[in-house]
Amino acid sequence: MSVKYSTTPSGTVTGRLAGKASLIIGAILIVALLAAPYVLYPAFVMKALCFALFACAFNLMLGFVGLLSFGHAAFFGAAAYATGYAAKFWGLTPELAILFGGVVGGGFGFIFGWVAIRRQGIYFAMITLALSQMVFFLALQVTGITGGEDGLQGVPRGDFLGLISLEDPLAMYYFVVAVFLVCFAFIWRIVNSPFGAVLKSIRENEPRAISLGYNVDRFKLIAFTLSAALTGIAGGTKSISVQLASLTDIQWQMSGEVILMTLLGGVGTLVGPAVGATLVVSLENFLATSGLPVTTVIGVIFVVCVLAFRRGIVGEFNAFLGRRKH
Amino acid sequence: MFKKALLAGVAVSALTAGSAMAEGISGDKVVIGVLTDLSSVYADVAGKGSIVAVELAVEDFGGTVLGKPIEVVSADHQNKPDIASNIAREWIDAKGVDVITDLVTSSVGLAVQGIGGEKGVVTINSGAATVRLTQKECTATGFHWIYDTYALAHVTAPAVISGGGDSWYIITADYAFGHSLEADATQVIKDMGATLVGSVRHPFPSADLSSFLLQAQASGAKVVGLANAGQDTINSVKQASEFGIVAGGQKLVALLAFLSDIHSIGLELGQGLNVTTGFYWDMDDETRAFSKKFFDKFGKMPTMVQAADYSSTLHYLKAVAAAGTDDGVTVAAKMKEMPIEDAVIHHGTIAANGGVIHDMYLMEVKKPEESTGEWDLYKLVKTVPGAEAFQDPKASGCALVQ
Amino acid sequence: MFELIGIPPQALFGQLLLGLINGSFYALLSLGLAVIFGMLNVINFAHGALYMLGAFVAWFLLEYAGIGYWGALILAPVVVGLVGIVIEKTMLQRLYKLDHLYGLLFTFGIALILEGAFKHEFGVSGQSYATPALLKGGTNLGFMFLPFYRGWVVVLSILVCLATWYAIEKTRLGSYLRAATENPRLVQAFGINVPVMITLTYGVGVALAGLAGVMAAPIYSVNPLMGSHLIIVVFAVVVIGGMGSIFGAVVSGYMLGLLEGLTKVFLPEASNIVVFVIMVVVLLLRPAGLFGRER
Incomplete structure (x- = not known):
């Protein structure tokens, strides 16, 4: 069973074009990010950014290795707790606490990957789902760290490098933007490296990659661990900026949410997941005061995406550019 | 350099916005935010019924306080504390919400009470059970209305x-x-x-x-x-x-x-x-009268959480009227001075930690x-x-x- | 009287029997999942929601049509099966050409829609569904009090599992089905309408979930969330049994029910995790599951 997610017919022209489009979109996004707190509510943008990073990290697995993980909430949540705990009880500065969250996320990712990586497709999805459910129950029980259903409350924002207080909303905002951009650049680098090329070749044709002498399982495991670690950084940053970590972050529904974000924005595109995440977070905010049943609306979007809109927003946009070129 | 200038500019504007608090009614109206769970596991305990109860309280109070209109806004926190805290911050910063009620689920209750304490806005918890709300995590503007695990x-x-x-x-x-x-x-x-x-x-x-x-x-x-x-x-x-x-x-x-x-x-x-x-509809004439009004609007009898939303909203509005302002810290102090007397809680008092004490x-x-x-x-x-x-x-x- | 690590044997038997009853639900649900997966290569994430739908249909029938448990036992699975057929015909069908993961995501969306709609309409407190008069009460087995209804659940589920297994392994229709799983084009060439067969398979698979829902209604509260908690455990059961293996799904369903029952006595805090721990161990030792073949 081979897993394919090519969103455009694989031709170099469209590929390069899509790359160029991504660059332009990226530049616009950066400017928008810097100006955003003057137009939008900063707390909202920060949350959207954390989820955008989460979705991009998730997409590293789904879009570029072709493995659907249904357990990424475990990394996100575990890291949110780890970061919050380190900042609150060990007095770690925010950047160290977030790094610690990344390490914890990556650690869980390595364990999950070690168990699940030999399986593909649906098997992989179900195994990661079951494992993440296990982590959820652990989080529910180690109340000393997680606070159980009360959540880990009152996480201090602390001083960046021990110097700049993040209590200032704008300092916090630009800190989150910086974390996002650095991690996003890192993901871009992975995707466009020889390592990334091997990953894509595994996605396109795994037996071929094996016959070329690549240790496919090892590549997948490294990619999975990286994805989990980046997810952890997203979770940690969320925990610092929203100042709490709770069971919501670690519940399996969160894994479903990140899949929706990625699907909606465009699987296998670089900026797609970020766009999707922003949309989903805005939608949740909007639905909160609209009186519409949230779960149902999210479900309908899921179904529509899968049935009619599989390339996602950015994928459709790239395809549109590709068509115009020809 | 550029960033620093920006930072400074925004900091100044934030300061001026923050100091706009004055005597009287801010924004020329009193805004009550009902932050509840409309779509998840507590939707029947609180949920829509809580919004109905708050609206009923506003109606019974007369619809205005100190000659200014009372507005009720509501949102579904979906049982997620980070959504709840985002909404609470936005309500307080951008929508001029003066009091946030219901707050079912302990993770939501603790998070929003923390925000209210930080911003000097009254938060009234009637849904969550955790005693932490009135223990170490208590705030000057936080209240816990009808029951707790203790x-x-x-x-x-x-x-x-x-x-x-x-x-x-x-x-x-x-x-x-x-x-x-x-x-x-x-x-x-x-x-x-x-x-x-x-x-x-x-x-x-x-x-x-x-x-x-x-x-x-x-x-x-x-x-x-x-x-x-x-x-x-x-x-x-x-x-x-x-x-x-x-x-x-x-x-x-x-x-x-x-x-x-x-x-x-x-x-x-x-x-x-x-x-x-902490409440049952069929206790005496007062509880029956309130519950009947609630039932006529909602089609169900109130749970103790919904009844507490009614009682707490009424008490808050009375305190605003007595204090002559909707400034959170002042009203909170007033609320603690006044005894609670209404159809839901007949003789209640509020302790310094924000816990309501009643039969x-x-x-x-x-x-x-x-x-x-x-x-x-x-x-x-x-x-x-x-x-x-x-x-x-x-x-x-x-x-x-x- | 001897004791086993502090647990008297009667209590142990009692817990094992209870485990068997829970295992009956696991077995019925994982059986449906396995049937669907075998034929469609789709993991039906909506299975839990359709189980919930089955329970709700039983409740509707009683509330609005006056049809009691025994009628619901036949009618509710039919209704759920029809719903499944409509879903398959109108939407799911278009996804077979694509990666199987899209089937998983699509059914996940369906599950959210069903769950959300029922939460919106009926709230989350749930509805009460009475035990049928014929099966009220219970009997004292000496080591425990066994409600008649729970005994009936075990018997019925074993019968249904056996019947399904027989239909697939021993009848002509079943042999077409198995052949179509291996090579749909060839079977089509023999003049058998494979798409219709696929549709019916999905219908039957989800009808099994509906049946489990009706059976659960008198025991658990009929509630929009009743399926979402169960579905992940059932996923783990299917993985342990070996995906696509009908025999494996049924056997591991009962087995895990028993094991879970034991954990509830010896280490109750861990009884939610035990299934997942076993899954991990099985995967490390036998990646294809206990009864599965490596694909």
């Missing part, structure tokens, strides 16, 4: 023990709420010289509780206490009846069950169950033949005065209590 254990256990139930087996949901309920109940059982035969912790959530019920049955304890909530309690009661626990002579006690839960279980399966509540009731679920209607579910076993039911504020560890 009261649940300290009403139910003594009343049941003094009624002859002197040996207990406790079935606990394995999470913080269950643990604290179990710990409180165990303490009461020890203090009163009763025996705790055993206890078991079941995973949360559990659809099938029969194994645990069977262990309780085999223990021979006179009382089986359920330290769980919601679906777990409903399934426990249903399956206890299936396995003949009550029929076999053991007393079944739900440490926390709402009217909506009992309504869902039905009298056939629920009869004989002991429940603690609690131990109820027994009626037998089907005793009931005269769909909502005629409870009969009163005992009224427990507030001072016995709630934790002594001095022992709460809240820094606001001297």
